[in-house]
Amino acid sequence: MSAPRLEIRLDLIESNARSLVDRLERVGIEVCGVTKATLGSPEVAHQMLDAGVTSLGESRIENIERLRRAGIKAEIALIRSPMLSQVDRVVASADVSLNSEIAVIECLSASAERQCRRHCVILMVELGDLREGIMPEDLMEVTRRVLKLPGIKLRGIGANLACQSGVIPDASNMAELSDLATSTEMTLGVELDIISGGNSANLPWALDPETAIGRINHLRLGESILLGREPTRRSLIDGLRSDAVSLIGEVIEVKLKPSEPRGARGQTVSGAVLDRRVGRRESKQVIVALGTQDLDVEGLVAPLGFEIVGVSSDHLVLRTASSALEVGDELRFDVNYSALLRSMTSPFVTRRLLRSELSSPLAC
Numbered sequence: 001m002s003a004p005r006l007e008i009r010l011d012l013i014e015s016n017a018r019s020l021v022d023r024l025e026r027v028g029i030e031v032c033g034v035t036k037a038t039l040g041s042p043e044v045a046h047q048m049l050d051a052g053v054t055s056l057g058e059s060r061i062e063n064i065e066r067l068r069r070a071g072i073k074a075e076i077a078l079i080r081s082p083m084l085s086q087v088d089r090v091v092a093s094a095d096v097s098l099n100s101e102i103a104v105i106e107c108l109s110a111s112a113e114r115q116c117r118r119h120c121v122i123l124m125v126e127l128g129d130l131r132e133g134i135m136p137e138d139l140m141e142v143t144r145r146v147l148k149l150p151g152i153k154l155r156g157i158g159a160n161l162a163c164q165s166g167v168i169p170d171a172s173n174m175a176e177l178s179d180l181a182t183s184t185e186m187t188l189g190v191e192l193d194i195i196s197g198g199n200s201a202n203l204p205w206a207l208d209p210e211t212a213i214g215r216i217n218h219l220r221l222g223e224s225i226l227l228g229r230e231p232t233r234r235s236l237i238d239g240l241r242s243d244a245v246s247l248i249g250e251v252i253e254v255k256l257k258p259s260e261p262r263g264a265r266g267q268t269v270s271g272a273v274l275d276r277r278v279g280r281r282e283s284k285q286v287i288v289a290l291g292t293q294d295l296d297v298e299g300l301v302a303p304l305g306f307e308i309v310g311v312s313s314d315h316l317v318l319r320t321a322s323s324a325l326e327v328g329d330e331l332r333f334d335v336n337y338s339a340l341l342r343s344m345t346s347p348f349v350t351r352r353l354l355r356s357e358l359s360s361p362l363a364c
């Protein structure tokens with residue numbers, strides 16, 4: 001079988017999504033299932049929809065177009081601000097987009113009018129993480145202008161934390177978003193359907209029984225559904241599986257090697273100067289045909305009993321005490337979100353979608 005390859009267990013993605021949808025439904029929050037780490041995989045999208053997500057979220061218009069070509073009719077949100085150069089494609093394929101620039105929303109409106117459609121927007125508010133978002137004091141004025149645009153329907157407001165600066169969603173910033181929703185509605189006499197609190201980093205807040213949810217009624221979830229973890233501490237969320245996605249690599253060398261390199265030393269391939277021993281004593285070294293051309297190796301978790309000791313463009317070097325390993329064997333690694341993203345976009349990594357542990361793979 002070809003390696004390296006990502007194996008994606010669709011049944012586990014569905015059960016993770018279902019668990020989150022059910023728990024959040026109890027507190028009045030609906031889930032937008034974010035497929036961006038899977039390059040807009042229609043199969044993954046179908047699993048999320050079967051599990052009860054009310055819409056899909058994607059950061060790239062190309063992936064939204066892929067979902068549409070696969071016949072997906074569900075509501076899809078573009079979760080990165082549209083590029084001005086892509087507004088026509090955004091209006092044609094996405095139902096909703098997350099926005100923070102009035103110039104973009106004006107162009108979306110003009111494009112929607114030309115296409116005889118209405119495009120929905122969610123206005124993103126800056127709540128401290130310093131990535132996208134309108135400054136809270138400017139929200140009222142921007143909203144006022146958006147309401148005048150004939151091609152646009154304002155669906156709500158939202159925020160995104162824990163990305164650029166790692167700011168944790170909590171009672172204080174979520175209450176601020178709720179209050180902004182209420183004051184905007186009161187001042188402008190509008191109704192906001194969606195108050196989108198954030199991403200998987202919001203889950204510790206949202207799932208805590210002590211939490212006052214306020215007006216938040218929507219979360220955009222990717223990592224937690226795919227990998228079972230919340231991103232602020234990368235801790236496993238109760239009841240979710242972390243092994244829905246794994247990366248399989250093939251062993252190309254197995255040898256006993258000394259604990260220390262031999263010869264005068266300069267920089268390694270990555271530019272570092274290695275001053276440590278590789279191990280305490282001579283041990284079994286395994287090379288897997290995987291490297292930085294395939295993924296972000298920092299995000300790989302070695303199987304039990306193996307330790308990653310080095311990586312270059314095409315070689316992943318591990319040490320192990322395990323004896324039963326031969327050239328041609330495969331090793332299975334857990335991936336974090338960035339390793340998943342990068343390996344999905346590598347032309348060297350193939351993908352197998354599995355309905356369950358024992359099923360045969362689907363073409364993808």
Ligand SMILES: *Cc1c(COP(=O)(O)O)cnc(C)c1O
Pocket residue numbers: 034036059079080098160198199200201220221222223224231
């Ligand atoms: C990626 C992204 C999400 C999903 O984040 P996860 O941590 O994967 O749940 C949600 N909203 C925006 C704006 C994003 O860019």
